[in-house]
Amino acid sequence: xxxxxxxxxxxxxxxxxxxxxxxxxxxxxxxxxxxxxxxxxxxxxxxxxxxxxxxxxxxxxxxxxxxxxxxxxxxxxxxxxxxxxxxxxxxxxxxxxxxxxxxxxxxxxxxxxxxxxxxxxxxxxxxxxxxxxxxxxx
Amino acid sequence: xxxxxxxxxxxxxxxxxxxxxxxxxxxxxxxxxxxxxxxxxxxxxxxxxxxxxxxxxxxxxxxxxxxxxxxxxxxxxxxxxxxxxxxxxxxxxxxxxxxxxxxxxxxxxxxxxxxxxxxxxxxxxxxxxxxxxxxxxxxxxxxxxxxxxxxxxxxxxxxxxx
Numbered sequence: 001x002x003x004x005x006x007x008x009x010x011x012x013x014x015x016x017x018x019x020x021x022x023x024x025x026x027x028x029x030x031x032x033x034x035x036x037x038x039x040x041x042x043x044x045x046x047x048x049x050x051x052x053x054x055x056x057x058x059x060x061x062x063x064x065x066x067x068x069x070x071x072x073x074x075x076x077x078x079x080x081x082x083x084x085x086x087x088x089x090x091x092x093x094x095x096x097x098x099x100x101x102x103x104x105x106x107x108x109x110x111x112x113x114x115x116x117x118x119x120x121x122x123x124x125x126x127x128x129x130x131x132x133x134x135x136x137x138x
Numbered sequence: 139x140x141x142x143x144x145x146x147x148x149x150x151x152x153x154x155x156x157x158x159x160x161x162x163x164x165x166x167x168x169x170x171x172x173x174x175x176x177x178x179x180x181x182x183x184x185x186x187x188x189x190x191x192x193x194x195x196x197x198x199x200x201x202x203x204x205x206x207x208x209x210x211x212x213x214x215x216x217x218x219x220x221x222x223x224x225x226x227x228x229x230x231x232x233x234x235x236x237x238x239x240x241x242x243x244x245x246x247x248x249x250x251x252x253x254x255x256x257x258x259x260x261x262x263x264x265x266x267x268x269x270x271x272x273x274x275x276x277x278x279x280x281x282x283x284x285x286x287x288x289x290x291x292x293x294x295x296x297x298x299x300x
Binding site: 005017021031032054057080084089094096099100105110112117124 | 141142149155158162170171174180181184185191192194221224226237240248250252253256260261262
C-alpha cells in the first residue's frame, strides 16, 4: 500500500457528510442525490421544475469555489479525459445512475438494481485500471 | 423549502466529496487499483455515506413519502436488465480511465482545474448521445436517478410545495 493522498480520518468523515447530504434530500424532498440524473434533467431543462436541482448543484459547487485553487489536478492526458468523459456520461445515462445515485443512494436504499450496477461499475473500473497497468508495464 | 433543503444537501454532499478525496483523480485511481498500489480510503467513504444515508432511506421507504409528505421518487429498486449492466460497465471503464465521475467532474470544473473542462464537455456529449440513442432502444425499467419519468404532474406538485 502507498502513502495516503488523503489523511485517513477524512475518508469516512467525508463519506458521512456525503451520506448526510443524501439523507437531507430524501428525508425532506423524497429525492435521490443522483448527480448524473440531476445534470441530465438540467441539460434537458424544463422550466419551472428545476429549482431544487439548481439549488443542489449550487450547494455542491460552492465549497470548491470557496476553497479556491487548491484541488488536486487531473492525472490524464486530454485524449483520455475526452474518451473517459464520453463513456462516463453515456454509461451513467444508459445505466440510470452513477457513483452517487447507484453507489451511495441506491445501495443505502438496499436496492438490488443499484447493488448490481455498483458491483458492475466497480469491477469494470478496477479491470480498466489493471489493464492499463499491464499494458504500460508490458 | 424544497430548494433550501436541496441547497443544504448539495453543500453537505460537495463538502463530503472534497474532504473524502473523491475529487482527487489520483486518489480515486489508487482506490480502483486493487491489484497494484491500493489506496483503500474511498471504501471507508462509501461505507460512511451508506451508514448515514441508509437509515434515512429506510424511514422514507417505509413511510412511502418524505418527512414533508412528498412522494418518494425512487420508483424502481428491482429491475436488473441489459441496459443497467451495459451502461454500468461503460461507466466503470470511463471512471477507471480518469478517476473522475459526474459529481467530482462539476466540482473540478467549478474549481477551475485544468483539463476539467475537457472532461465536462465530453460528459455532456456522452449524456446527449445516450439520450438520443436510448430513444430508439426499449427503455425497460426506471432509473434510480431518472426520477421524473412519465408522471411529471407529481413533480409539479412537489415543486409547488417548495
